[in-house]
Amino acid sequence: MFAGDQNGLQGDPRLKAISEAIRVVPHFPKPGIMFQDITTLLLDHKAFKDTVDIFVDRYRDMGISVVAGVEARGFMFGPSIALAIGAKFVPLRKPRKLPGEVISEAYVLEYGMDCLEMHVGAVQPGERTLVIDDLVATGGTLSAAIRLLERAGAQVVECACVVGLREVKGQHGLNGKPLYILVEPRQQINCSAPPVNGVETCRHDDLILGGNFGSPVNTTSKSD
Numbered sequence: 001m002f003a004g005d006q007n008g009l010q011g012d013p014r015l016k017a018i019s020e021a022i023r024v025v026p027h028f029p030k031p032g033i034m035f036q037d038i039t040t041l042l043l044d045h046k047a048f049k050d051t052v053d054i055f056v057d058r059y060r061d062m063g064i065s066v067v068a069g070v071e072a073r074g075f076m077f078g079p080s081i082a083l084a085i086g087a088k089f090v091p092l093r094k095p096r097k098l099p100g101e102v103i104s105e106a107y108v109l110e111y112g113m114d115c116l117e118m119h120v121g122a123v124q125p126g127e128r129t130l131v132i133d134d135l136v137a138t139g140g141t142l143s144a145a146i147r148l149l150e151r152a153g154a155q156v157v158e159c160a161c162v163v164g165l166r167e168v169k170g171q172h173g174l175n176g177k178p179l180y181i182l183v184e185p186r187q188q189i190n191c192s193a194p195p196v197n198g199v200e201t202c203r204h205d206d207l208i209l210g211g212n213f214g215s216p217v218n219t220t221s222k223s224d
Contacts, residue, residue, distance in 0.1 A: 002166070003054060003182045014050040019183040021047035022163065036163050036185050038073060038134050052077060054182060055160055056084040059130055062157060066129040068092055070116070070145055073134035077162065081132060090122045092131075092145050103152060107144035116144050118152065125153030136164040136181070139174050146175045 003009045023040040027033060042048050059081065068090045069078030075091060082089040095104070095115045102117040123129065131145045142159045149156050156177050164181035 001178060001180050002184070003180065009054070014047075014054065015183055017044075017047050018051050018162070019186060022183075022186065024186050034185065034187060036135055038076070038162060041162070042076060051162060051182065052080045052084070055081050055132075058160075058180065059158075060085045062130075063128050064130050064157060065127045066090055066123050066149075066154060068118075068123075068129055068131050068145060068149060068154075070131065070133040070141055071097070074132045076134065078132045081130070087130075090118060090129075092116045092118050092148065103148065105144045105148035105151070107140050109140065114141075114144075116141070116148050118148055120152075123149060123152050123154045127154050129154040129156050131156060131159040131177075132161070133159075134162050135185075136161045136179065139179075142174055142179070146177055150175075 004012065004015050009015065018041065021041040021044040023037040025035040025037050028035040041051065055077070064085055064087050066089075067078045067082035067085075067087045069075045069092065071091065071093045078091075079089045081087075091098075093116065095117055098117055098119055101120045103120055104115050104117045106113055106115045129149055131142060131149070133142060133145075136142055136159070142161075146156050146159070156175075158178045158180055159174055160180045162182050163185055164179070165184065
């Protein structure tokens with residue numbers, strides 16, 4: 001579900017501002033990738049606050065007691081959301097980052113394997129849980145996060161991302177869990193802006209929302 005598809009948020013100018021605050025860096029970290037750089041969103045106080053506020057408005061009355069953030073960029077939004085709705089924040093980390101006893105969940109990437117870990121006892125059976133990340137491409141990481149949390153007895157209510165493709169839910173279904181996305185990735189159409197610190201970037205007017213995601217150019221920042 002996209003935020004802009006909801007009656008209350010259709011045409012909401014905050015969504016456009018959030019999208020425009022996300023910089024697109026062509027061919028990073030490898031050729032063909034249009035990297036959705038949320039660090040520029042974090043630099044924009046109003047757009048960053050609006051991002052958190054939209055999530056908070058959605059989840060404040062859903063009885064969420066756990067916000068689980070996926071390493072690493074889920075950590076940038078999850079704690080603020082958790083504080084605002086009165087929930088605890090649980091980090092889902094990559095291997096060997098947590099010091100205590102952990103429960104692990106491996107998952108398949110396009111070119112290999114990866115793993116998420118969570119401290120044993122971080123969530124209790126039956127706790128209503130929200131999973132947050134910055135971006136979803138195919139849903140592999142979010143699906144692993146759901147499996148990990150459900151093995152610990154959590155009740156995953158929904159997954160939420162700032163950026164995502166409309167095709168994700170149809171491809172993977174995220175173990176049957178709803179997916180809530182604020183904006184679609186933006187796609188380069190004509191990059192004419194000068195480099196910033198040696199990195200080629202694009203102006204806002206060089207980009208469009210959505211685009212042809214079936215093209216050979218990958219418009220996301222993740223392989224999962």
